[in-house]
């Protein structure tokens with residue numbers, strides 16, 4: 001019998017939306033049982049939440065004092081140990097999953113399939129390469145364990161009406177002490193999370209300064225949107241790194257994406273191609289962003305944004 | 315600290331618009347500009363800065379690739395690396411094989427720190443550094459945007475989805491680079507001349523005794539589903555109307 005283990009991502013309080021997306025992906029394999037592993041210090045409420053993920057068989061609760069922080073070096077040997085009973089181990093292609101899963105794969109002696117965007121068979125997948133300029137179909141050896149990350153933007157979260165059972169497990173393995181968590185510097189924000197927001201407003205180099213970027217925040221707030229940015233805007237220090245959208249930042253799939261003063265480099269576009277509608281505002285009619293935009297307007301963002309805000313408010 | 319090992323992968327230059335071959339067997343590489351993977355340039359720059367601060371004695375760059383990868387290794391030497399190793403391979407190797415190669419090189423070179431890119435921009439795998447750290451049974455600090463070394467430890471700031479995460483790792487360790495770690499230096503002409511005299515050693519996976527690990531086979535390359543070009547509107551009124559027509563507002 002084939003079985004999939006999905007590694008849950010969370011912040012100690014609630015599950016990250018990537019977990020429900022991984023479960024959705026797992027659900028597109030055929031004839032497999034899906035279990036979800038939750039690693040934390042006290043996973044009671046997280047496991048209650050995980051048990052509701054539609055389509056899973058059970059939740060593995062892995063409580064241990066060392067599991068308080070998301071450290072790949074600490075989690076990987078435990079995941080590898082639990083993997084013994086499974087044919088497939090899936091994690092999200094968020095920074096958490098990208099850090100952890102290859103370490104698990106190496107401990108299991110297998111290569112990893114990164115960024116599954118489509119499951120063609122239990123060992124055959126499609127994944128983007130070259131910043132999304134090509135899509136590669138890969139076939140994994142069906143005699144080996146499959147370790148993979150799931151491109152979360154390709155999947156909708158599964159329903160949460162399930163009633164799976166929870167089982168406590170304690171993998172027996174040596175946990176290294178060579179890696180220590182210090183802190184997470186996060187900017188507190190009430191805005192919708194970039195990776196799950198249905199509306200996203202992004203700004204590029206054209207904003208020119210952190211002060212001007214307020215225009216983007218202000219417009220985003222007026223329509224209840226999350227905020228993103230191009231690499232150029234992050235590099236220039238207008239906004240923090242966690243707002244970067246693209247090949248090497250966040251891959252997102254909002255219903256509507258506004259790109260203000262973003263040229264549309266391939267590395268940026270790969271992060272937004274699953275967006276429902278792309279709106280581009282750029283003063284250069286030749287900007288490549290217009291090749292992918294659903295609605296484009298050639299204009300100065302400093303004039304367009306205030307006018308747009310006013311009109312959408314009425 | 316003694317020695318830093320840096321990975322240098324030869325990839326299609328990031329400015330090239332990559333195209334899939336009509337028969338789906340790969341992407342077009344004929345006549346296409348090849349460069350050092352941008353994240354590996356950042357890795358090398360970081361190693362050089364560590365050495366220039368007096369915190370390392372030698373920077374060795376290594377690549378697994380075809381003979382022509384010498385070009386990228388010469389560029390790395392011109393940037394300031396002391397020595398280069400080319401592990402000659404006609405075919406692309408998997409991340410796990412690359413990790414096994416780096417492990418052998420660590421043993422051979424007695425490296426104390428390995429800096430790789432967070433991902434190679436061809437396959438976008440983002441695996442090799444993490445795999446190497448696992449095989450080596452040493453710490454990994456991936457997606458680094460700041461690295462500080464002291465007392466046999468590295469304090470690394472990591473670019474994660476939630477913001478900036480700081481971890482402390484004992485050395486030896488593997489660090490993988492993110493975009494904001496540094497800005498790589500430009501190579502100057504005299505350095506290119508000097509680099510010609512720097513040692514570039516060649517070996518192979520067979521010579522190193524590394525068995526290849528496959529298990530994930532490339533079947534078919536396809537161009538991505540294209541997004542069709544949409545409508546251009548004249549002004550903000552047109553934009554608002556288009557949004558309303560689509561039921562988005």
Ligand SMILES: Cc1cc2nc3c(=O)[nH]c(=O)nc-3n(C[C@H](O)[C@H](O)[C@H](O)COP(=O)(O)OP(=O)(O)OC[C@H]3O[C@@H](n4cnc5c(N)ncnc54)[C@H](O)[C@@H]3O)c2cc1C
Pocket residue numbers: 203204205206229230231232233244245246247248249250260261262263264265266267268271281282283284287299300301302328352353435
């Ligand atoms: C390895 C690698 C990885 C990368 N990863 C990413 C990534 O993940 N995400 C990402 O975004 N980039 C990434 N990049 C960078 C990418 O190649 C581009 O450099 C970047 O996206 C450009 O940002 P931009 O569009 O804001 O700036 P620019 O390209 O400078 O474009 C600014 C645009 O603003 C327009 N403009 C100027 N003034 C106004 C105005 N007043 N009103 C309206 N429009 C105006 C201009 O016409 C121009 O089109 C990566 C690059 C490399 C090499």
Ligand SMILES: Nc1ncnc2c1ncn2[C@@H]1O[C@H](COP(=O)(O)O)[C@@H](O)[C@H]1O
Pocket residue numbers: 320321322323324351353354357376377378379407409412429430431432433434435437438439440441442443
């Ligand atoms: N063939 C190779 N030669 C040199 N370095 C490599 C090679 N493959 C991977 N690497 C290193 O590993 C990093 C991550 O690669 P990947 O896991 O393929 O995305 C790269 O940025 C390089 O530093």
